[in-house]
Amino acid sequence: MKSYPESVAFLGQFGRFQQVVFFLLCVSIVPNGFGAFTLVFLVDTPAHHCRVPDVNLTENWRNAVIPLRVVNGKEVRNSCSRYRLDVVRNLSDQGYSPERDVNLTTLEEETCRDGWIYSKDVYQSTIVTEFDLVCNDQWKKPFTTTIFFVGILCGSFFAGQLSDKLGRKPILFATLALQTIFSFIQVFSVSWSMFTVLLVINGLGQMSNYMSALVLGAEILTGNVRLLYSSLGTCFGFAVGYMILPVCAYFLRDWKSLLLALSLPCLVFFPFWWFIPESPRWLLCQGRVEEAEAIMRKAAKMNKVQAPEVIFEDYLIVSKPTEPKPKEPHSILDLVGNLEIGFMTMILCYVAFTMSAGYYGISFNTTQFHANAYVSCFISGAVELPAYVSSWLALRYVSRRMSVIGSLALAAVPLYFIQLVPEGYSGLSLTLEMLGKYAITTGFGLMFAYTTELYPTALRNTAAGLCNTVARLGSCIMPYLLELRSYSPFLPYIILGSLAVLAAFATILLPESFGKPLPESIQHMHKRNNIKCPCLPKAETPVAVVLMENTKS
Template sequence: MKTYPESIAFLGQFGRFQQMVFFLLCISIVPNGFGAFTLVFLADTPSHHCRVPDVNLTEDWRSAIIPVRVVNGKPVRSSCSRYRLDVVRNLSDQGYSPDHDVNLTTLEEETCKDGWIYSKDVYQSTIVTEFDLVCNDKWKKPFTTTIFFVGILVGSFFAGQLSDKCGRKPVLFVTLALQTIFTFIQVFSVSWLMFTVLLVINGLGQMSNYMAALVLGAEILTGNVRLLYSSLGTCFGFAAGYMLLPLCAYFVRDWKTLLLVLSVPCLAFFPFWWFIPESPRWLLCQDRVEEAEAIVKKAAKINKVQAPGAIFEGYNVAKAKTDPKEPHSILDLVRNVDIAAMTVVLCYVAFTISAGYYGISFNTTQLHDNTYVSCFISGAVELPAYVSSWLALRYIPRRLSVIATLVLAAIPLYLMQLVPEGYFGLSLLLEMVGKYAITTGFGLMFAYTTELYPTALRNTAAGICNTVARLGSCIMPYLLELRSYSKFLPYIILGSLAVLAAFATIFLPESFGRPLPDTMRDMRKRERINCPCLPKAETPVAVLLMDNPKA
């Protein structure tokens, strides 16, 4: 029986059909780019101080009622306290001057009982100003980011398995609908709790549709076009959304309007349903050969080529002999020692890359006084990173590529603590090198993971790895909070994780230059993890011949 790429070779690699699938799927990924980092602007905290009610106070006392603190050598107004209003009002009524008659440091302070006044120099409003997520409630801000990534984690876990059971296409559009609809509904949030609940549901669709689109395109496309799509195509779609976010946020400074601007245009993606087909590979794995042939014949008509009468002739018979029909589940990822060990290593590497990627991304937004410029730079540096991942996928073995990017990411993170105080440009350069390297690894791992697992488990495996990766993004807000103890501590932790991940990658099997496995039998033939602690099995002669065409 011919392999899937051989069966559809008559279509060519990049005809009109493949171009349509390629570009529509890339466009469908754009919302993930701005959705993943929307909280950079939605949850930013502008400068603020206690509100002073409209009582009888002189202008001098109204200005002096907010204590002044020294932060990093600079005097700033307190954000969470004021001098006791009744005491200040009494002193003002008696004609005392705050500049000459009273030692302000002796006055008792109180919390902001009447709320806060927020600066509108940058934002008209954010969820922080809307729901007062400051002072005693400031813990809610990092928790909001974490709970969003928890939603992504849960969505990744279930979406991968649903995609393998129900199909790539339905999951792609259902998760896209979750993102669009619940981003829109968030506009009407009347409390932080309501906003957070809706954010979790929104997160169920975030990245889940990215994974569905990635796997769908990787299974439809073949050869170098598949590599181009899995690395440059999908990643450029994500980066486009990432860079679009600060441009939209710059012109829309109100959080509710920004959510509307980001959600409503996504309705234009739903007509794609009639142009993006289901994965023929997946249909074949479900024994739906006629449906798979119908899609390929329609593709042949679009490409204006003649399709053979029976494209997958004898597929059911050959499949029954080589891979008897059996239900597949998440347990297949751990039943075999080699596959289980490979899954554990891939999950750890994905965890490290996700923690590093989101940690550096959220931190780099603070590298410039202008948050919009910071966010745009952080997004723009991803473009050369994705080009590098594409070149690496095309010319360099997968293991070597991933190890190199992890080491390159760790080195600048360690060097950050050696930069002398005041060398801002050097610190920025090192952090951008780290962002470039970790982003390159991000692009590599998506493609690497899809190449190691068979069609029946591909989305489940990608979903599990993506789920574990989300754990890295969930801890990211609290990892960045460690800067209050030492500003270099997050860098040291992320660098150490990257070094360990590089070492673990050494034991992964290689997939460079090999066809995608369609069945568990195909996977078991070759996916042996290179760990000396695991028992070695004899390699069948047939496998040696398959892996060495010259033999």
């Protein structure tokens, strides 16, 4: 029986049809780049202090009513308290001077009863300033980021299974519509609660359409073009969106304007529906051979080549009603029902969790890279370009397993070494952190392609969705992981480095997929991957198989 690549070899690898699919799918991923990191600017907290109402105070007392505290060796205004206003007003009325007559440290303090004054040196407004997510409500800031990734987690879980049942193309455009529409509606939020509810719905489509586009392109394209798309094309689309974000945010310092600028242009993607086909592999898997052939004949016209009279002859024979073959229902249970497949899935999920926690942890720490948050974010995005080139080269010339192990090890080393950098060598710290970002991004790019290569067509999107779901758990804990800097600035780095080392050792147990065709069925997957679980006894070779091999020899 001919494989899918053999059946469509008459098209060539990169004709006009493949070019259109390649380019449009990569462009459709751009919104994920800026959508995933918009919260870097939306939830950033500008300098702030208690608002002092317009009361009868001298200028000296108005400047002194906010207590001072020492942060990193510098005196700054307290963000969450002020001296009791009635006491200060009484002292001011009596003519006392705050510099000469009063020991300010003995005065009683109170909370910011009249709200806050926010610095507008960097932002005109963020959701932090809009909804006062500071002081007693400061917990809402990391929770906002976490709830966004919870939405992504749920979307990844359900979209993967729906894509395997309903098709790659409908889910791709449904999730793209979801994130576009709800990014726009968020502009009209009147409360933090409303904003977070809309943010969760936005998150449902945020990375789900990335996975659908990745799998769709990987199943349509073949050979080296498939590798180029899976590693470099999709990732470059994401990185371009990432770098667009700080440019837009620099010119649009108001959070509502930024959301509008990032959501409305996405409407141009919906006409892509008429140019991007459904996955022929998926159609064949569903027994819809005529539809798959129609797509290939249209592709042949675009590429100006002659299609065979019957393109998928072997699939037509298999699907004849005279030879009924019961269709196996596949679900997420197939990923864990078998011990060996479950073992492989468990390792892939853990590696994806580690990659996600490291990637988003370093990326959301971007405002610490440079005094200018916009420059920091752009640098963080730009580092991804060489990282994705590295992942493409690794996918083309190096084994998958060794590539993932190498990227995890290279990420762990600089994260451990950051704590050894002497104070004052910020440039060296930045270099180490960017090296860690480069390595973890390279690994992230590898894992998408690696996962799709290990599973058969019927389970490919479900498996990618499950791994992506578990990966989102890593991004969900990331905001609170970064909060550990209040105990030690190096604690998040140590945790992320340790996770990477463990993931590198776990990857040794995964099967290799380099240079092997995509599996079309679970049986093909078992035969090709030769999964071995160290906790299980080695299976004995059946006697019938031994006799058959001896007969052949």
